[in-house]
Amino acid sequence: MSENTKGAAFMVLSMSAFTLNDACLKGLAGEVPLFQALFLRSIGTVAMLGVMCLAMGHFKKAGSAQDWKLIRWRMLGELGAAYCFVQALYNMPIANVSAILQSLPLTVTLAGTVFLGEVVGWRRLLAIGIGFAGVMLIVRPGTDGFSSYSIYALGAVAFVTLRDIMARKIGKDIPSVLIAFVTSAGVLAFAGLGTFTENWAVIKPASWTMLAGSATFILGGYVFSIAAMRHGEISFVAPFRYVSLLVALILGAVFFREIPDALMMIGAGIVVATGLFTLYREHRT
Known part of the structure; x- marks a missing residue:
């Protein structure tokens, strides 16, 4: 497989896994408090990643001081993204939250200009502007359809952008599984502290199944x-x-009976179209 094919395959697997995780977490809304859900999920994730790192000898990979600085910044992005995203997911339709996150190629392009020195021409800047207009159709500030939790979804976009830019800069000699372990350990610690602000709920068998699925x-x-x-x-x-x-559209309709309205679909279409155009222009450049 070529490097591009590998990257595309990993992205499809990643996005499918993240969205299935989202569905599991959304199934816990109203049953398990946010930080408790993140904490219990992270225990399973850290345990599985720790076993993988031990089995493959990844804990022996030292890495440079610069790489570990980037990993800490990436962890910060993951912490912010986890909190903001779950807040939005608990209180909004899963497809709406996912549609807002489709603006990530646009934000990553802007971040690449600022942090990686990439050049962005006027066509891509125009497309980015139109794409953010599409996001506003989904968020709808100042209207009856506006949800204050959309702000959390936008915050998640900002934090994921930070996370992905940092991942691009980390040296390839540090295994991906080790980076994932460090990141998930950070989320575990963060969520553990957050549980002191909530009343713990009794976990039902169905909720344990959702938590196990989310962790996986x-x-x-x-x-x-x-x-x-x-x-x-x-x-x-x-x-x-x-x-x-x-x-997300399929899961929302099948499991949560969430049918997006016309404005949300139009906004999502604009975001996707401008994102694809932006990436096409980047490739041409």
């Missing part, structure tokens, strides 16, 4: 997302993020 899927999402950002050209790999919107 987020494990795949972590590992595959890091691998996707480290293989192939970003302009080729990034469009495969949009698989998550398709999966």
Whole structure:
């Protein structure tokens, strides 16, 4: 397989795993408090990743001081993204949250200009502007359809952008599984502290199943997302993020009876179209 094909395959697996994790977490809404859900899920994720790192000898990989600085920044992005995203997911339709996150190729392009010195022409800047207008159709500030939890979804976009930019800069000699372990350990510690602000709920058998599924899927999402950002050209790999919107639409309709309205679908279409155009222009450039 070529590097581009590997990156695309990892991105499809990553987005599918993350969206299945989202569905499991959304199934816990109203049953398990946010930090408790994140904490219990992270225990399973850290345990599985720890076993993988031990089995493959990844804990012996030292890495440079610069790489570990980037990993800490990536962890910060993951912490913020986890909190903001779950807040939005608990209180919004899964397809709406996923549609807002489809603006990530646009934000990553802007971040690449600022942090990686990439050049962005006027066509891509125009497309980015139109794409953000599409996001506003989904968020709808100042209207009856506006949800304050949309702000959390936008915050998740910002934090995921930070996470992905940092992943691009980390040296390839540090295994993806080790980075995922460190990141998930950070989320575990963060969620553990957060549980002191909540009253713990009694976990029902069905909720344990959701938590186990979430831990398994987020494990795949972590590992595959890091691998996707480290293989192939970003302009080729990034469009495969949009698989998550398709999966979210299906899961939302089948399991949560959430049918998106016309404005949300139009906004999502604009975001996807401008994102694809932006990535196409990056590839041409």
